[in-house]
Amino acid sequence: IKPVTLSTLKQMKTDKDKITILTSYDATFTNVMNVAGVEAILVGDSLGMLVQGQDSTLPVTIEDMCYHTAAVKRGNTNAFIVSDMSFMSYSKPEQALDNAAKLMQAGANMVKLEGGSWLADTIKLLSQRGIPVCAHLGLTPQSVHKLGGYKVQGKSQETADLLLQESLELVEAGADMLLYECIPTALGKSLTEAVPVPTIGIGAGHYTDGQVLVLHDMIGLNLGHTPRFVKNFLIDGRNITEAFEAYVKEVKDMTFPGAEHGFK
Ligand code: KIV
Ligand code: NA
Numbered sequence: 001i002k003p004v005t006l007s008t009l010k011q012m013k014t015d016k017d018k019i020t021i022l023t024s025y026d027a028t029f030t031n032v033m034n035v036a037g038v039e040a041i042l043v044g045d046s047l048g049m050l051v052q053g054q055d056s057t058l059p060v061t062i063e064d065m066c067y068h069t070a071a072v073k074r075g076n077t078n079a080f081i082v083s084d085m086s087f088m089s090y091s092k093p094e095q096a097l098d099n100a101a102k103l104m105q106a107g108a109n110m111v112k113l114e115g116g117s118w119l120a121d122t123i124k125l126l127s128q129r130g131i132p133v134c135a136h137l138g139l140t141p142q143s144v145h146k147l148g149g150y151k152v153q154g155k156s157q158e159t160a161d162l163l164l165q166e167s168l169e170l171v172e173a174g175a176d177m178l179l180y181e182c183i184p185t186a187l188g189k190s191l192t193e194a195v196p197v198p199t200i201g202i203g204a205g206h207y208t209d210g211q212v213l214v215l216h217d218m219i220g221l222n223l224g225h226t227p228r229f230v231k232n233f234l235i236d237g238r239n240i241t242e243a244f245e246a247y248v249k250e251v252k253d254m255t256f257p258g259a260e261h262g263f264k
Helices: 006-015 027-036 062-075 093-106 117-128 141-147 157-173 185-194 240-252
Strands: 019-023 040-043 080-084 110-114 133-138 177-181 199-202 210-213
Touching: 006 019, 006 080, 019 240, 027 062, 027 240, 040 062, 062 080, 062 093, 093 110, 093 117, 110 117, 110 141, 117 133, 117 157, 133 157, 157 177, 157 185, 177 185, 185 199, 210 240
Parallel strands: 019 040, 019 210, 040 080, 080 110, 110 133, 133 177, 177 199, 199 210
Antiparallel strands: none
8 A cells, every 4th residue: 555645635635635643652552543544644642641540631741752752653554644743842943953853753743732713933944944844723731721722713703713813824924724613614624625735634624635633532431521523433343443444434425524524
């Protein structure tokens, strides 16, 4: 099987072939995701909660991210690996470059950073040095204390306009992918139409170029509160591989996410 590259993902946007992403933190699940046909794997800092038992993503370090990225890389055959930069590992451009380099050397194909316009200089630097960047906008969990909780973003005209402006700025700076978390479905649609790079949504409706779900959420292992955008695919007697295959199929044929998983 041919490896998935950034060019593959960009072509998929053009072809309106939905991009499927799941989070993984180890070699075994990554291997099964490859079998199921997921195009990209996100080594998310959600591992802070799901693997380490923390109550947010803030305690996760860049060393933790490198450890899990290396494990995912060893289990991977052909998926595109995106790794999260941990809280405060990219607060200054030069520092971001050093830390992004560590993730790339551990096996990442792209790094993901949370934030808006303030990231433009950082993204420009990483991009110029040959590091693909995904910008994560909307609900940015590393800012949970500033946001005052895990809340839907971009609900007012003003904040929606700001998201569009910041998205265009970050693409101009060199971002190759944009990820939107918890924004209204209609905004997910207009942003996807407005930007030239692939958009990935989680709680952003079915119009984005691709979808991502957290592994534990989509196999029913979500412990506390289950967010509205989550669906358990490990049902109807499926095994884990079949659950991943069902996710891929439902994203491709646009039955997931349904209206009930989105925000107005
Ligand atoms: O860390 C993570 O799992 C993520 C997804 C929720 C997008 O960033
Ligand atoms: Na994350």
